[in-house]
Amino acid sequence: MGQIEWAMWANEQALASGLILITGGIVATAGQFTQWYFGAYSIVAGVFVCLLEYPRGKRRKGSTMERCGQKYMTKVVKLFGPLSRNYYVRAFLHLGLSVPAGFLLATILGTACLAIASGIYLLAATRGEQWTPIESKPKERPQVGGTIKQPPSNPPPRPPAEARKKPSEEEDETVGAGVSSGPQENPIPVTDEVV
């Protein structure tokens, strides 16, 4: 249990709550329920929560799966600096946002779910978790010929095999440099004795 990042679950819960708030708000506003203006608030709050929670934070260990198209919102959320990094802020923000929606039946579910998400964020914050944006790493271009330090030390024409020395580290390098780097489909079939 020690490696659980509660913030990841809180993020899913908050995103779901945002969607529930939006749905409840639309029902209340479209149906012109009593006190439907709470519904209108709920739609706005829901959209805000969804936008804030859409970019998933980076996991501490291992690779994180990004949500589709989240890099645009990541930039925006990053702009807020410590306000978006710190989970205490998120916990209290969500708690505050959820309260007005609690006055309308259509959105009360959203309130409950968002309040729970806020609670999980609080737990995450007490364990020192933080939101780190997922940034794409610049592609490393393979350095062709980067390992060739010096010209081949024993170029052809070479003396016959018997006179050749045993393979040493330097020869390994020179041979290796001729082979292309990186895993790839082998263009030259390597035969074996079976089949």
Add this chain to the structure above:
Amino acid sequence: MANWLLNHWLSVLVLVMWLGLNVFLFVNAFLLYEKGDKYYYTREILGSALAWARASARCLNFNSMLILFPMCRNLLSFLRGTCSFCRRTLRKQLDHNLTFHKLVAYMICLHTAIHIVAHLFNFERYDRSRQSTDGSLASVLSSLSHQEKEGDSWLNPMQTTNMTVIYMTLTSIPGFTGVIITIVLVLMVTSSMEFIRRSYFEVFWYTHHIFIIYFIGLGIHGIGGIVRGQTEESIKENHPYRCAEFFEKWDDDFHCKSPQFEGNSAESWKWILAPGVLYFFERILRLYRSQQQVMITKVVMHPSKVLELQMIKRGFSMEVGQYIFVNCPSISYLEWHPFTLTSAPEEDFFSIHVRAAGDWTENLIKAFEQQHSPIPKIEVDGPFGTASEDVFQYEVAMLIGAGIGVTPFASILKSIWYKFRHADHNLKTQTIYFYWICRETGAFAWFNDLLASLEQEMEESGKVGFLNFRLFLTGWDNNIAGHAALNFDKATDILTGLKHKTFFGRPMWDKEFSTIATIHPKSVVGVFLCGPQALEKCLRKCCHQYSSLDPRKTQFYFNKENF
């Protein structure tokens, strides 16, 4: 296309039946509440929202009943066992239990949404008609309880004008239980998202157990009789078609008396009682089976942090490709983790290979590494899963394992070795091509020994062509390649010590398939994969491409095993 249908016809049938039943139940309930005379007056206040709420409720009951069945894995194993003479496809269907469980869960979520939205409208309309003073039929109906001295003739649950919908919801049994079970459902769904499940399994596992609250809440959700329809006798005295227009004159001794209403009784419990009891027995059974003593006969620490445990348990019998759930009380009382069995059924023990891949596995490995403390106790439940006996049914088999997916093939290859040694007639296989694709062999050095001994065995019996390995190392670098190039002439491979040389890079499947099709022009070739989806797509394509149109010639059948 035909090939796909042949492999999947049962899945399609089950899905079609399930969807069909859902549609049928929905439409049936919808028409009952939308057109039935009994609910005419109720519809006066609520409109169509009543029918939508009730129809989705019926589907919710149906799906809540279904959702527990796929999780009774002991029952499924039993069914699978008794169906040993059944066709393979039937038994494989039982393996898709998790997929079915998820589908049913999605349907529950959909119907929950419909049900809640419909009820929001219902409550709002009840509220409005209670408040309204326009003397319409709806408002007359809503004020019914005040007029009748006989109890229970009310229609509108909101009895006083100053009761709010929120108060009504939170103080009535249906409202309160509804809110609770919906919150529970949302929590279960968010913690079961694939990302959470794969990365933080414990969150998913423990949270998912709140389904108990869901089922109890669902059972009591219908108590309270808030959904009300006219009683039988009242319809005789006051038939809506006759009397609805003259509602102002109901109490004046006209042909129509005031209508009487009764609430529908709770019916959810009827749907969920049986699966609930079944699942309860399933858990008891799991507990009982796990209490059976497991004796650990051998512990081997392989390189790259792989732990092999060889165990014996009374009454344990397995087949190739099955898996077990393992629990270690000293690490965690409640967590059960699945592991593929790596031993063959012919051996007198069963074994698993555990790789450090998370909290629990790391703790397990650490616990067994301690030289001086006693060996931790292990509990085992299983085995589960469809046996992959299909492998033995094909004349030619292509077994492809990628990375950790090679583990179930350990069991299969060992079993083939035993069957081969004892000249087992069940073994139809004449030739096996085994493809092992991984980034670095270090993590599976334990598998190497198995392959080496198999290779030797084949040589000694003089049947060298029976088992052909192709090992592909995808994460190679210049050093390794250079080394290999220099030792090209050596008889054994430098990396694995096997006679079969290791290839570098990914396999060229086109070439492999065409070679095999050429060598075995008249055979049926079974292709078995345990690996990533991208590879699955590629292999399926190749199977279609290289299966000849003539059924007498080479046919490739793809089997994706979800071990």
